[in-house]
Structures are given as structure tokens and as C-alpha cells.
Amino acid sequence: MNSIRKRRLYLVLLIVFGVGIAASLILFALRQNINLFYTPTQVIQGEAPHNHVFRIGGLVEKGSVKRQRGSLEVSFVLTDLAHDVTVDYTGILPDLFREGQAIVAQGKLGNKGEFVADQVLAKHDSTYMPPEVKDALQKGRKMRLSTHMQQLSQGQKAPQAQNGRRMQVVQEQRQQTAPNKETNL
Amino acid sequence: MTLQHFFSMGGYARYVWPCYGLVIGLLLVNWWLPLRRKRYIIKMLARRMAYLDKEALAKERQGE
Amino acid sequence: MWTFIHKLGSPKHCYRIAGYFIPYLGTISIVCFIYGLVGGLILAPADYQQGDGFRIIYVHVPSAFLSLSVYMVMALSATVSLIWRIKMADVITKVSAPLGATFTFLALVTGSLWGKPMWGTYWVWDARLTSELILLFLYVGYMALESALEDRHMAARASNILVLVGVVNIPIIHYSVVWWNTLHQGASISLLNKPTIAPSMLYPLLAMLVAFMAFFFAVMLMRARCEILLREQKSNWVKELVQTT
Numbered sequence: 001m002n003s004i005r006k007r008r009l010y011l012v013l014l015i016v017f018g019v020g021i022a023a024s025l026i027l028f029a030l031r032q033n034i035n036l037f038y039t040p041t042q043v044i045q046g047e048a049p050h051n052h053v054f055r056i057g058g059l060v061e062k063g064s065v066k067r068q069r070g071s072l073e074v075s076f077v078l079t080d081l082a083h084d085v086t087v088d089y090t091g092i093l094p095d096l097f098r099e100g101q102a103i104v105a106q107g108k109l110g111n112k113g114e115f116v117a118d119q120v121l122a123k124h125d126s127t128y129m130p131p132e133v134k135d136a137l138q139k140g141r142k143m144r145l146s147t148h149m150q151q152l153s154q155g156q157k158a159p160q161a162q163n164g165r166r167m168q169v170v171q172e173q174r175q176q177t178a179p180n181k182e183t184n185l
Numbered sequence: 186m187t188l189q190h191f192f193s194m195g196g197y198a199r200y201v202w203p204c205y206g207l208v209i210g211l212l213l214v215n216w217w218l219p220l221r222r223k224r225y226i227i228k229m230l231a232r233r234m235a236y237l238d239k240e241a242l243a244k245e246r247q248g249e
Numbered sequence: 250m251w252t253f254i255h256k257l258g259s260p261k262h263c264y265r266i267a268g269y270f271i272p273y274l275g276t277i278s279i280v281c282f283i284y285g286l287v288g289g290l291i292l293a294p295a296d297y298q299q300g301d302g303f304r305i306i307y308v309h310v311p312s313a314f315l316s317l318s319v320y321m322v323m324a325l326s327a328t329v330s331l332i333w334r335i336k337m338a339d340v341i342t343k344v345s346a347p348l349g350a351t352f353t354f355l356a357l358v359t360g361s362l363w364g365k366p367m368w369g370t371y372w373v374w375d376a377r378l379t380s381e382l383i384l385l386f387l388y389v390g391y392m393a394l395e396s397a398l399e400d401r402h403m404a405a406r407a408s409n410i411l412v413l414v415g416v417v418n419i420p421i422i423h424y425s426v427v428w429w430n431t432l433h434q435g436a437s438i439s440l441l442n443k444p445t446i447a448p449s450m451l452y453p454l455l456a457m458l459v460a461f462m463a464f465f466f467a468v469m470l471m472r473a474r475c476e477i478l479l480r481e482q483k484s485n486w487v488k489e490l491v492q493t494t
């Protein structure tokens with residue numbers, strides 16, 4: 001490679017790395033704004049904005065969904081397995097809304113610390129399988145439930161870690177443990 | 186599985202079929218455009234060459 | 250080896266070699282696409298959570314994958330062009346852009362049609378969706394800049410630098426679901442981990458990926474041949490080619 005080409009190569013590398021460093025600094029500075037939602041833990045600790053619309057994300061606590069008869073009013077507990085926040089919502093829920101499902105709700109904090117949502121979105125994980133396989137997996141899992149419970153309690157010890165990722169893992173574990181009512185958290 | 190079952194896509198027909206239609210449509214357009222363009226370019230170049238030839242011939246005659 | 254690479258740099262050989270590969274790529278693309286359609290729409294079972302709605306994956310994931318890979322092809326050829334000033338590299342960058350924009354557009358639209366029934370919304374400003382939208386703007390910006398400048402060399406150099414600047418967006422798109430919390434889920438297929446999609450659903454998806462890749466290269470070469478004809482219209486081999494057809 002002759003000297004002119006070498007110089008051009010350095011220029012190319014300079015552009016790519018320069019822009020890369022600039023972009024990572026900007027993204028680092030904006031990291032909380034880029035996150036789509038706050039977790040219940042962050043909300044309880046007061047990191048979420050007050051009197052301001054924001055999004056909260058977590059798992060729908062099993063057995064916590066209460067529907068008002070004859071209306072679209074629904075309330076449920078949203079958890080990240082460390083802290084819980086009660087969510088009130090009036091409206092149509094997405095197809096994937098169910099207990100144990102990860103969801104993202106948009107709204108404001110109410111006076112009693114409850115979250116008043118005006119939009120509820122379902123988050124789904126990246127696993128795809130036929131229903132029969134799911135059933136077979138669950139049957140197999142019943143036998144190995146004790147190890148799963150261990151994993152779950154391990155997961156509870158580090159609630160602050162990468163919320164989105166962890167939530168997915170926990171969600172999968174929760175779904176796997178789902179058929180056994182007595183082992184519900 | 187019946188045909189009706191297939192077309193209803195478990196109730197998601199109005200999301201699934203537009204997706205497939207749009208993808209297949211745009212891919213076909215992308216395939217067809219360069220074919221048309223190549224025909225056009227060759228035709229245009231042939232016309233231009235014929236025109237230049239004619240001009241050269243005319244100049245030659247004027248020279249005579 | 251070196252003579253082969255030198256030949257690749259010459260428009261005439263480029264034109265010929267491209268013409269040789271196009272039929273094969275086209276056949277691969279069509280065969281895989283048909284298998285992917287049959288496998289994805291009929292053979293693959295419905296998902297345990299999303300039912301038949303998950304079948305959008307067979308067009309969404311390949312589009313999204315290609316939207317990123319086409320940009321990497323453009324970044325590579327832009328680098329080659331900036332350092333070695335090879336004319337054919339410019340041709341590849343230029344003709345890839347509309348295809349990349351198409352794939353990005355398809356990924357965005359199929360994604361939003363998938364998001365409505367499953368998430369409950371067509372669009373959300375999370376990191377993955379926003380960075381993918383920026384990718385579409387990068388493609389469009391590249392095409393605008395490339396066509397706005399009169400002088401071909403100036404246009405190539407300026408637009409190549411734009412491509413290099415935009416490369417930073419590619420890892421951002423890819424890792425957005427890891428670095429931030431988003432509504433979009435993580436990847437189902439990756440090089441290092443076992444896929445989290447059942448095999449009966451995976452094979453049509455892989456076929457679609459191959460089909461889309463072969464489609465990109467076939468159409469890219471078709472477009473490149475047109476571009477070469479235009480740029481080399483004064484050379485003798487093009488004149489001969491025009492006269493014989």
C-alpha cells in the first residue's frame with residue numbers, strides 16, 4: 001500500500017472511530033431518555049418524573065388482574081420481582097395481555113402511588129414454538145421445578161440489573177412454572 | 186386445514202396478508218425496474234449511435 | 250488471483266461476470282422464496298402465544314436483516330472507493346442504496362403491521378424502531394446527496410463519507426434491544442446462541458433469509474450492469490454490444 005492510500009485509510013478510520021466515539025458519548029448521556037420505560041423499582045425510588053407522563057414496564061403479577069363488571073376498567077399489579085406498582089387502566093388490552101406477561105404502560109402517577117395508564121402495550125419474548133411443544137416443555141419442567149425455583153430466587157437478589165433483559169428471562173421462567181398454582185410467587 | 190382457515194390466518198388476516206402482499210409487490214418492482222432500464226439504455230444508445238453515424242455521413246458528403 | 254481482482258476493477262469484465270452470476274442467483278432466490286412461502290404460511294405450526302400472527306416473521310426478519318447487511322456492503326465498497334479509487338466500487342455503493350432503502354421500508358411496515366395486533370400499537374419510539382427509521386433516512390440521504398452533486402467524482406466522495414458516518418448506526422440498531430429497555434424483543438437467531446425458535450418454524454425462516462440475500466445480489470448486479478453501460482457508453486465494447494443487440 002503506497003503512502004497516499006495509507007493516508008486515505010487513516011482518514012477513513014478516523015471518520016469511523018471519531019463518529020463512533022461521539023455517538024457513544026451522546027447515547028451514554030441520553031441513556032435514560034432512550035430507555036422506553038421505568039421499572040417499578042425506579043418508580044418507587046422516585047427516579048420517574050412526577051406530574052409528567054412516562055412509561056412503566058414490568059410483569060403482570062399473577063392473580064392481580066381485577067376487572068370491573070360491565071366496563072373496560074381494569075387494575076393489576078406490575079412487578080419487577082423487587083417492587084410492585086398498581087396500575088389502573090380503562091380501555092382495550094392487547095391480545096398478548098395476560099398474567100405473567102411483560103407489559104409497558106403509559107400514564108401518570110396518581111395520588112396514592114398508583115399508576116393511572118392511558119395506554120397498555122404488551123411486550124413479547126423472542127421464543128416461538130408450536131403449542132404442543134410448549135405443553136411438552138411444561139410437562140418436563142414440572143419435574144425440574146425445584147431447580148427453577150432456585151433460579152428464580154437467585155434472580156430476585158439482583159433486581160437492579162439490566163431490567164429489560166432480566167425481565168424477559170424472568171418472564172420465561174414464570175411462564176414455565178405457570179401450571180403449578182401452588183408454586184406461584 | 187381448510188382453505189377458509191388458511192385465508193383467515195387465525196383472525197390475523199388483515200395484518201398478515203398486507204405484509205406478504207407489500208413485500209412480494211415491492212420485490213417484483215425492484216426486479217422489473219432494472220430490466221426495463223437496461224432495455225431503455227440500449228435503445229437510447231443505439232439511437233444516439235445511429236444519429237452520430239448519420240451526422241458523420243452528412244459531413245463527409247458536404248466535404249465532397 | 251491478482252489478475253482476477255484487476256479484471257474485477259475493469260467495467261467490461263465486471264459487466265460480463267455479473268451477467269454470468271445473475272441467472273444462478275435468481276434461481277436460488279425464487280426456489281428458496283417459494284419454499285419459504287409454503288413452509289412459513291402452511292407447513293409451520295401456529296405459535297403458542299401469537300397464533301398465526303407470528304407468520305409475519307418470515308418477511309419481517311429477512312427484510313430487517315438485509316436492511317443492515319446492505320448497508321454493510323455499501324460501507325465496504327465506500328471504503329474501497331475512498332482508499333483505492335476503484336470505479337466499480339462506486340457503482341456497487343450507488344446501486345445498492347435503493348435496495349437497502351426498500352428492505353428498510355419493508356422492515357418498518359411489516360414490523361408495524363405485526364406490532365398492532367401483538368403489542369397493541371403500530372409504532373412506539375423505542376430505541377430499535379427509532380434507529381431503524383434513522384437507517385431509512387440514511388439511505389434516502391445518501392441517494393439525495395449522490396444525485397444532487399453534478400460532478401461524479403465529487404458526488405461519489407461526499408456520499409461515500411456520508412455512508413461511513415452512518416455506519417455507527419448499524420451496531421446501535423443491532424444492540425439497541427440489549428443496551429436499553431425497548432418494546433421490541435431480543436433476537437431469536439444469533440451466531441453464538443441456540444435459536445429460540447422451534448426447528449419447524451426456523452427452516453422456512455432460514456430459506457427466506459437465503460432468498461432475500463440472493464435476491465439482493467441478483468438485483469444489485471442487474472442494476473450495476475445498467476450503471477456500467479451508462480458510464481462506459483463511449484467505450485468500444487459498449488458500442489459493439491449495442492450494435493449486436
